[in-house]
Amino acid sequence: MANEAWTVKRILEWTRGYLERKGDEHPRLSAEWLISDVTGLSRVQIYMNFDKPLTPSKLDAMHDAVVRRGRGEPLQYVTGEMPFRHIVLHCERGVLIPRPETEVLVDAALEGVDAATLTFPAILGEVPEPAQDKAADENAEGASPFGDVSAEKGEALVEEGAKPAAPAEPPVLVEPGCRVLEIGTGTGCIALSIASERPGTRVVATDLSPQAVALATRNRDALGLEHAVTVVEGDLASAVDPELMGTFAVLVSNPPYIPSAVVPTLPQEVIGYEPGLALDGGEDGLDVFRRILELAPRALLPGGMLCCELFEDNVGTAAELVRAQSGWASADVREDLTHRPRVLVAVREE
Template identity: 80%
Template sequence: MSQTGQETWTIKRILDWTRGYLGRKGDEHPRLSAEWLLSDVTGLSRVQVYMNFDKPLTPAELDAMHHAVERRGRGEPLQYVTGEMPFRHIVLHCERGVLIPRPETEVLVDAALEGVDAAPLAFPAILGDAPEPVGGEASASDVGDASFQVGDASSRGVEPAEGDAARGQGAGPAEPPVLVGPGCRVLEIGTGTGCVALSIASERPGTRVVATDLSPQAVALAMRNRDALGLAHAVGVVEGDLASAVDQRLMGTFSVLVSNPPYIPSAVVPTLPQEVIGYEPGLALDGGEDGLDVFRRILGLAPRALAPGGMLCCELFEDNVGAAAVLVRAQGGWASAEVREDLTHRPRVLVAVREG
């Protein structure tokens, strides 16, 4: 793939060549991949790609396309090659080492939004720890707007609740405290790119989301996505195991606890496509012998985290989500527990509502 002699690599020519090359390499959707890579390299939308078939690529674009096609040909996920992915109504930065959002996770967001919509219009602020305003004394209205801080609770003398730190994993470094006002509160466990937390905050203005992750890389990426979308006022991202890094005064005030935890049974992980197990983090995939190791811990946390009538939403494996519903009912204290299908009509999302 080079611009030599009389050969001119137009958009149409490179599109056709890339589709054929990736098809021979085993890409299940070679045209889509070719369109996506071309769009990323040229800065054109996929519609504009088809409106500019005769446009030649510049030497820099051709070189970038060459490297991108090589990476895709080796099986690297498109999202890692281009560095971004659309999800619902937002576009997210993606990078190797952080789980790529899946279309079925959009169903998880739909369920969480139901919980937000069913919640009281506004929870009162939790006062305390508000920073002094710049230029003067704090007024009553200032304190009311600065309702609570999301950060490393232990740094303020609040110990994580027993059981939140497992396998020696406690609260890690947190970003500077994020102030959020009174309103419906959502807790997300295992945020990854931030796709769920950021979708909820962007689609339901006024909702306040605390998102956690055990991976420092995921926390940093979720923060970058949050800041790029202008949602720093609504979403706090902290590093820690489950809710160990969340201000303990917030426990019991969340209307929704949502999570897409590791849920693939250990024996199934090696059978996943090479594009998945060869590039995506095992920490975000392997859920233990039955795939429910992390879910059980989230279920143990849920009664302390949720307000009365609050909703638990978890995306799980099609073969274990039914067993998860049985665990919820056996725990007690839940008004309902149901399993919902994903876009391909496979059982995928557990939705449970606390007694109110």
């Protein structure tokens, strides 16, 4: 047995048992994920290559990964990546790991994008049709050199010595699509999902953390979305071009929202590895949300949408704060994938 090769099957079973003893809630899934990362095999290919032995270098890499996972380090930090909706993101310690619940937040933001796209000319300005000359239409082949021949006989068509009318200013062309502002982008999961799923949308993503800004930028570039997403470092919208304020169809955020007293009760896998800056939302968890709510009327277009992921125990309070502020047409709370109240969706009056 000592000389038995460490095949994919053998390492899978050993890793599953080891992680189960270490208290991993999903030991087999974790084992599959680690093997997939080390070997490059998909989860399906793992089961098609049970007899394939691991090379010494891959065994060393697997050993390091299993030890880190056994200590409670999140899989996303161990493997350095995380699938989210239709994209795969790089992850690293110091930046919040995307959660499946946040996919519901993206769904809400996409609704705002779609609504803005359908009413795009009304919201962002129409390109006027060029003026039509009725007489030219009616007598296109024999246009009169004297101007409007429909004028009454003897009526002065052009005053003698008068200067010809200046040509009309060319219409301002509005770039197709709509603009989205994301506050607290982290890995960029929300901004990059919106940009990839709704081509033509322009997203400005901000974060206070230089590390998060750098990571979101790398994820953006890896996905080829440089043309669609701008990542800037700053508090809320402080680094956003002032000329863009008031032009956003959607303001979306997954801010710190855990009440301070609740943070110490979170799993060690969370509070031991993920940044407290991205978790602690103050006494009631709404410190950052209140600031976003104050900002929203200046950032959004008429009819624009505010979408925020919040704590199940404070999202209802957040909705009441919106309703108490003038200028909002609606404020609703939506459930996450586990049917807990999670996402606030509010729409500005038009």
